[in-house]
Amino acid sequence: MSTCYLNGEFMPLKDAKVSVMDRAFMFGDAVYEVIPVKHGKIFAAEEHIARLERSLSAIELENPHRTPEWNALLEKILVANEKNQRSIYVQVTRGAAERDHVLQTDVRPTVLIMSQTGPEYRDLTRVNAITSQDIRWTRCDIKSTSLLANVLLRNQAKAANAYDAILLREDSVTEGASTNVFVVNDGRVRTPPLSNLLLPGVTRGLLIEVLVEAGIFIEEMKISHADLKQADEIWLASSTRDLLSVALLDNDTVGKNGRYPLALEAYTHFRTYVAKCQAN
């Protein structure tokens, strides 16, 4: 039985209840984090907690915990749950109140922390992707639980036998519906620059650092639809999947002769980095 944390108490997940008046239920008025567990330990907690702080600040919600408290809560959830944990999910909502768009004072935020199970992938996986119009709002830098557009896009991808949808705003790639995107053209690795139109992915940030350290330079610049279509390689990055290599984009083979050497190299560097962090 999975143990979660809700508003100051640890309890079986099946017993965790929140009010139907919670603003997350009414308005999607909440932010979240998915913090991966790698080699049985929490990975990159500092980066995820820092992003949670930025998301909370962007929606003008006071952070209910200081960093050491967050770390202790995450650790307790890790210990309370069995093996095979893939990630720890954290959600902070603006709390339960009378239904009104306008914020009321004296509302206590709801804090939920739970464990999510699943395998830890230890090989580079190849997936398919589709392209789609980015139908989301223009504050995609906030990790908000208002994910209706992402849900529709992921399902559109699933219906096309693909893992994710690579999103285009006007003619530029923003990100995937649940991943950040990297594109290789003639040996140049590029990823869209951070802006309000994409999530500052923790994996994206770490991958850039690790690869630059390994001598693989990443250019943070615009990627057009044509660049994407002509790419030699396309990578998708996220906390639970590290790096994925795209085999088919909109049913067309990506790259030449189905080869993806830089993805293999990048994946090896990243997993070596993960192993080093987790060994301490």
Ligand code: PDD
């Ligand atoms: N998704 N972009 C979007 C829209 C995402 O939802 C995610 C992660 C990422 C990758 O970010 P990170 O490397 O920090 O995981 C990029 C998570 C896993 C989710 O919603 O479940």
